[in-house]
Amino acid sequence: MITVRGLARRFTVRGQSVEAVKGIDFDVAPGEVVGFLGPNGAGKTTTLRMLTTLLRPTGGTGTVAGCDLLTDPQGVRRRIGCVHQGGATWPESRVGEEIELQARLYGLSRTEARRRGALLAERLDLAGLDQRPVKTLSGGQRRRLDIALGLVHEPTLVFLDEPTTGL
Numbered sequence: 001m002i003t004v005r006g007l008a009r010r011f012t013v014r015g016q017s018v019e020a021v022k023g024i025d026f027d028v029a030p031g032e033v034v035g036f037l038g039p040n041g042a043g044k045t046t047t048l049r050m051l052t053t054l055l056r057p058t059g060g061t062g063t064v065a066g067c068d069l070l071t072d073p074q075g076v077r078r079r080i081g082c083v084h085q086g087g088a089t090w091p092e093s094r095v096g097e098e099i100e101l102q103a104r105l106y107g108l109s110r111t112e113a114r115r116r117g118a119l120l121a122e123r124l125d126l127a128g129l130d131q132r133p134v135k136t137l138s139g140g141q142r143r144r145l146d147i148a149l150g151l152v153h154e155p156t157l158v159f160l161d162e163p164t165t166g167l
Contacts, residue, residue, distance in 0.1 A: 001028050001029060001030045001032070001064075001065060001156075001157055002026070002027065002028035002051065002062070002063070002064050002065075002157070003026075003027050003028075003062060003063050004024060004025060004026055004027075004051075004060060004061070004062035004063075005025050005060055005061050005062070006023045006024075006025065006059055006060030006061065007021060007023065007024050007025075007047070007050060007057050007059070007060035007061070007062050008021050008022060008023045008024075008057060008058055008059030008060050009021040009043070009046050009047075009050060009055065009057055009058050009059075010058045010059075020043050020046045021043040021046050021047050021050070021057075022043075023059060023060060024043075024047065024060075036048070045085075045161060048159055048161050050062070050069065051064055051069070051159065052064075052076070052077075052080060052082050052159050053069060053073035053076050053077055056070070057069065057070070064076045064079075064080065064157065065079035065080055065156045065157045066079070067079065078106070079155060079156045079157060080155050080156065080157045080158070080159060081150035081151055081153065081155035081157070081158040081159070082150055082158075082159045082161075083146050083147050083149070083150035083158065083159070083160045083161065083163065084146070084161045085161045085162040085165055087142060087143075087145070087146045087149075089134045089145065089146075089149070090134065091133070091134050091135035092133060092134070092135065093133070093134055094130065094131050094132060094133055094134070095121075095126060095129045095130050095131070095132050095134060095137070095145055096114075096117060096121075096130030096131065098134060098145065098149065099113070099116075099117035099120065099121070099130075099145075099148055099149065099152055100113045100114060100117055102149045102152050102153070103116055103117065103152045103153060106152070106153035107153075108152075108153065113152070116152050116153075116154070117130070117148070117152060120148040120151060120152060121148065124144040124145075124147060124148050125144060126141065126144055126145060126148060129141065143165060147160075
């Protein structure tokens with residue numbers, strides 16, 4: 001499911017090179033649940049951003065869900081779901097619109113997008129909120145919406161950044 005070898009990321013900060021992730025190696029098999037633990041600044045979020053193709057590694061190699069991080073980032077994105085700490089919805093939009101839009105961006109038909117949205121809303125205790133503006137949701141409801149957005153296209157692999165925040 002995930003294989004990384006020598007995965008690294010450097011940044012330049014005020015003219016100085018900073019090594020945020022220092023050549024890590026690990027494997028994650030299908031069905032495994034893995035968490036990154038460590039102090040602030042340890043490189044957890046940077047690693048997650050590389051694995052989800054939001055940040056290009058400066059060293060090493062990796063495959064995620066059968067796709068190479070460097071040569072097939074779009075293949076990685078098609079197969080994964082991401083639930084990031086901050087969320088990325090438009091505050092004025094409605095819950096149902098956000099879920100449907102996310103599904104449609106992954107190529108689902110309108111009918112299938114609505115079906116999956118309704119199923120996830122039921123499972124994540126969001127049923128009945130489809131007409132509510134996102135900005136009116138509580139923190140927990142907002143986090144559950146973020147989770148729904150990460151699952152609506154039925155990804156092979158799901159990444160959760162700070163998964164219990166707001167729940």
